[in-house]
Amino acid sequence: MKNLLPPQGRDTTISIAKGIAIILMVIAHAEAPGWLCKFIFEFHMPLFFITAGYFFSRKYLSDEATFVKKRIRGLYWPFWKWSVFFLIIHNWMFSLGILNETFGNEMGGVTHPYTWHQIQQNLWNITTAMGGYDQFLCGAFWFFRGLFVASILYLIIYKAVDAGLSGISGLSGKPGNPGLSPTPYLICLLLLLLCGWKTYEGLKVVTIVQGGYRDMMGCFFFGCGFIFRQFVDKYQRLMSRHYASVWTTLLFAAIVYLFSYYLTANMNWRSNFTQFLSLPLPALLGFLMTYNVSRWIDSRESRLKRFLVYTGDHTLNIFIFHIVAYKTVSLLKIWYYGLDPRQIGCHMVIHEHSQEDLFWVLYTIAGVGLPLGATWLVEKIKCRFREYRASAASLPQ
Numbered sequence: 001m002k003n004l005l006p007p008q009g010r011d012t013t014i015s016i017a018k019g020i021a022i023i024l025m026v027i028a029h030a031e032a033p034g035w036l037c038k039f040i041f042e043f044h045m046p047l048f049f050i051t052a053g054y055f056f057s058r059k060y061l062s063d064e065a066t067f068v069k070k071r072i073r074g075l076y077w078p079f080w081k082w083s084v085f086f087l088i089i090h091n092w093m094f095s096l097g098i099l100n101e102t103f104g105n106e107m108g109g110v111t112h113p114y115t116w117h118q119i120q121q122n123l124w125n126i127t128t129a130m131g132g133y134d135q136f137l138c139g140a141f142w143f144f145r146g147l148f149v150a151s152i153l154y155l156i157i158y159k160a161v162d163a164g165l166s167g168i169s170g171l172s173g174k175p176g177n178p179g180l181s182p183t184p185y186l187i188c189l190l191l192l193l194l195c196g197w198k199t200y201e202g203l204k205v206v207t208i209v210q211g212g213y214r215d216m217m218g219c220f221f222f223g224c225g226f227i228f229r230q231f232v233d234k235y236q237r238l239m240s241r242h243y244a245s246v247w248t249t250l251l252f253a254a255i256v257y258l259f260s261y262y263l264t265a266n267m268n269w270r271s272n273f274t275q276f277l278s279l280p281l282p283a284l285l286g287f288l289m290t291y292n293v294s295r296w297i298d299s300r301e302s303r304l305k306r307f308l309v310y311t312g313d314h315t316l317n318i319f320i321f322h323i324v325a326y327k328t329v330s331l332l333k334i335w336y337y338g339l340d341p342r343q344i345g346c347h348m349v350i351h352e353h354s355q356e357d358l359f360w361v362l363y364t365i366a367g368v369g370l371p372l373g374a375t376w377l378v379e380k381i382k383c384r385f386r387e388y389r390a391s392a393a394s395l396p397q
Contacts, residue, residue: 012309014051016294017287019312021047023368025140026322030363031354041266042256043286045143046279048315049218050287052147053154053225061159068155071148076130079144082320083126083133090114090134098327099136100345110345111136131209136347140319142214142269149208150218154226157187157219184227191220192280199276210269217267217279224284236295245292252289256282310376311368317375322367323348329362 021044028040060067091113093099104110111134114122125132130145161183195216197203205212228235239245265271265278297305311318330344333353343350349363 011298012305012312013291013294013298014054015312016297016305016308017047017290017312018051018315019308019310020290020294021051022311022315022318023364026318026367027360027364029140029322029348030326030360030367031349031351032360032364033355035260038260038264039257041264042260042279042282043284043290045267046217046221046283047287047290048143049147049150049221050225050228050284052151053222054229056151056154056222056226056229060155061162064155064159068152071151075144075148075151078316078320079130079133079141079148080126083138083141084123086134086137087114087119087122087126087132090119090137093137097342098344100342103340103343103345104136105347106351111347125209129209136345137323138320139323139348142210143319145209146214146218146267147222149212149215150222153215153219154187154222157190158183161186161190184223184230188220188223188227191216191223195220195276196273199271199273213271213276214267214269217276220280221283224287228287239292239295245296249289249292252285252292256286256289311372314372314375317371318368321371321374325366325370326363328370329359329366332362333359 024040024044028037028044031037032040090099094101094113099111101110101112122132130148133141162181165181165183165186195213198205198213198216203211205216208215239248259265259278259282263274263278265275265282267279268275271279294308297308326349327344330346330350333339333350334341334343337353339350339352343352349360354360
């Protein structure tokens with residue numbers, strides 16, 4: 001349990017919010033009851049972009065190389081590494097029966113073994129476009145590309161807009177107080193206008209896999225996170241009274257639920273204009289709702305807090321492995337209902353009886369618990385190995 005403790009003095013509210021968001025993602029992918037999935041989809045992916053933007057700093061405007069290196073190391077490299085790994089084992093998964101050409105997604109789509117040419121082409125797509133990943137084993141990998149593009153795009157636009165405003169006296173804001181600068185607000189407005197134009201006319205960014213909608217909306221939410229950071233102290237003071245925090249959180253939740261019921265939207269890459277218009281408000285209110293809950297949890301030490309902080313600090317591992325982890329529960333469901341064993345190839349979970357039983361709970365436990373358990377075990381082994389090497393080095397020669 002000691003390894004689950006966060007460093008002393010670190011504000012862990014955002015880590016808790018990310019932990020909640022990744023658990024909600026696993027729940028939605030596990031085909032939970034329809035109303036719950038719709039509610040989750042309104043805000044859980046925008047939340048990741050908002051929390052990423054929360055940590056953006058203006059110092060990167062004059063140190064672009066450091067920012068890009070961090071994005072490559074934290075997003076592109078794990079994407080490439082694991083996409084290539086699953087590419088290598090794709091055909092092997094057919095030999096093991098994990099994938100097959102009979103059962104697939106809810107729409108009836110299935111996957112097939114790759115030819116040698118397809119393997120090579122997918123490798124090129126993975127490397128050059130952050131696409132080409134195994135859709136049935138890496139279905140959430142679009143997020144890596146989305147955040148990579150969104151964060152670098154935000155840096156580029158910020159520099160361009162800031163440079164344009166610098167010639168207008170007083171508009172560029174004080175270097176130490178970006179909240180007084182119009183730049184972050186202009187960026188968000190610009191991206192909303194572009195996304196509205198894009199969805200209204202059905203346009204695509206042909207150089208970005210899936211057309212760029214997720215990436216551009218991700219950039220908008222990234223910018224919202226940066227703006228929120230400038231006023232987080234004022235927001236916390238506003239929510240300092242418990243009754244205010246509780247009632248506003250309930251109000252936010254109610255609004256998000258109403259949107260999910262009447263104007264369902266999410267970050268689907270095929271979103272139309274109506275879905276685009278329906279997304280920003282519930283997404284932002286869903287973030288504030290989650291942030292408020294995270295502050296309550298963060299206010300006192302508990303096992304729940306330690307678990308959510310650890311989960312939030314290791315969200316990428318859950319992104320990568322939760323679909324594979326689902327397969328363990330699919331085996332149990334096949335046995336329980338006496339289903340065709342090939343249904344283990346269903347993406348992401350077995351669809352039969354999914355809205356009638358509680359297997360989505362077991363899928364959630366496996367989707368979160370197995371990647372986290374493996375992560376903890378690997379960290380433990382690495383720690384022991386470092387201790388062994390340190391003790392060996394201290395022995396007299």
